[in-house]
Amino acid sequence: MKKILPIKKLREEISIPGDKSISHRAIMLSSLGDTTVEIENFLAGADCLSTISCMKKMGVDIQIGKKISVTGNGLFGLREPENILDAGNSGTTLRLLLGLTAPQNFLATFTGDDSLRKRPMARVIKPLAEMGASIFGRNDNKNLPITVLKPEKKLHGITYKMPVASAQVKSAIILAALYADSPTTIIEPYPSRNHTEKMLQAFGANIQTSGNEIKILPAEKLTAPPKIIVPGDISSAAYWLVLAAILKNSRVKIKNVGINETRTGIIDVLKSMGAQIEILNVQESGGELSADLQVASSNLRGVEFGDEMIPRLIDEIPALAVAAAFAEGDTVIKDVGELRVKETDRLAAIVEEFNKISPKSFEATENTLTIHGGNKKVFAECKTYADHRMAMALSIFGAAADGVAIDDSECVKISYPNFFEILYI
Numbered sequence: 001m002k003k004i005l006p007i008k009k010l011r012e013e014i015s016i017p018g019d020k021s022i023s024h025r026a027i028m029l030s031s032l033g034d035t036t037v038e039i040e041n042f043l044a045g046a047d048c049l050s051t052i053s054c055m056k057k058m059g060v061d062i063q064i065g066k067k068i069s070v071t072g073n074g075l076f077g078l079r080e081p082e083n084i085l086d087a088g089n090s091g092t093t094l095r096l097l098l099g100l101t102a103p104q105n106f107l108a109t110f111t112g113d114d115s116l117r118k119r120p121m122a123r124v125i126k127p128l129a130e131m132g133a134s135i136f137g138r139n140d141n142k143n144l145p146i147t148v149l150k151p152e153k154k155l156h157g158i159t160y161k162m163p164v165a166s167a168q169v170k171s172a173i174i175l176a177a178l179y180a181d182s183p184t185t186i187i188e189p190y191p192s193r194n195h196t197e198k199m200l201q202a203f204g205a206n207i208q209t210s211g212n213e214i215k216i217l218p219a220e221k222l223t224a225p226p227k228i229i230v231p232g233d234i235s236s237a238a239y240w241l242v243l244a245a246i247l248k249n250s251r252v253k254i255k256n257v258g259i260n261e262t263r264t265g266i267i268d269v270l271k272s273m274g275a276q277i278e279i280l281n282v283q284e285s286g287g288e289l290s291a292d293l294q295v296a297s298s299n300l301r302g303v304e305f306g307d308e309m310i311p312r313l314i315d316e317i318p319a320l321a322v323a324a325a326f327a328e329g330d331t332v333i334k335d336v337g338e339l340r341v342k343e344t345d346r347l348a349a350i351v352e353e354f355n356k357i358s359p360k361s362f363e364a365t366e367n368t369l370t371i372h373g374g375n376k377k378v379f380a381e382c383k384t385y386a387d388h389r390m391a392m393a394l395s396i397f398g399a400a401a402d403g404v405a406i407d408d409s410e411c412v413k414i415s416y417p418n419f420f421e422i423l424y425i
């Protein structure tokens, strides 16, 4: 058990680690070029290290120092792994690499940890199979372990209407589509994070986007830039945005945060709740915007949202639920069924554990989370379900209330290794 004490104040300036989604993609795409790429501000969290380990097993030269350097063997230069590829806890590693290995002329078998082995993979295997890929998983959900066979012939382009807005599924199809014999079109219900599209465009791939549609042309080669600078992760900044807004007398500047519009739902919703957030010093690198976020103590009120907002803040809902518990009135978050298939069933986990800190405040149906704000908070012992985002959301909840004890603090290493150093000044 790790005990988090109530805190009065946050530090005035916070630097946050590199974006997890962009770090994964930087490793994967650099592996497909044929020059050396230096990756700055790479997130050395456990998930991105899983991606590095898988790419190394496919013959890519990756050096890990203060910066990461990746030297690929070209778009067609991946080699058959001699052993099983272990994606650990990382859905992004697994789903994107299923897309990348589907068109290769070799066999690859994947596994992962207890959480990842339970997560649904049929959603990504189905479109890849439509392209002609040969992928076998366990049971109807196509759970891990999964084996990808050399396809009988070159994959073909498809038009695929995605049933859920998922950047992981979209990115898997995009990566496979680079190797297909004709163009592929993907239609999303709502736009999900577009880091794969943006980075591939920076690598010279022909990808056109318009509204919810993405068209990918087959590629002959990718030309990597010499350097990729990863912006700070807005999903990690979310904990400080919320904590600074709900603590009294705080004013915090969070430096160098990625503000790609497919990820800034947290800022939009917190602002609509009354949070004082300013976006300063906007910069651009490799098609991705970043900025400093200035946030101050605010009086929050409950709000209602759903639909297209959800993919723009899907990983920030545990943190937002904490903000809602300190707001006046009810907050209703609709269309959040996807939370049930994250690292744990986050809707069930929020209701079970957050209610221990603020009794009778959190309710969920299959697809909706309702939070009754302003109730009394008490010290509680809570479970994280080995989910990094549950651990961090519970920690800021306890820190802003009467403290909390969590059963597993190690899991924050998945996305934010120095989280607790920042929490305690």
Ligand code: S3P
Residues within 6 Å of the ligand: 020, 021, 022, 092, 165, 166, 167, 168, 169, 171, 193, 314, 315, 338
């Ligand atoms: C991610 C996409 C999202 C998100 C995950 C990272 C990505 O998952 O929850 O943490 O890097 O593409 P889905 O694509 O399943 O929504």
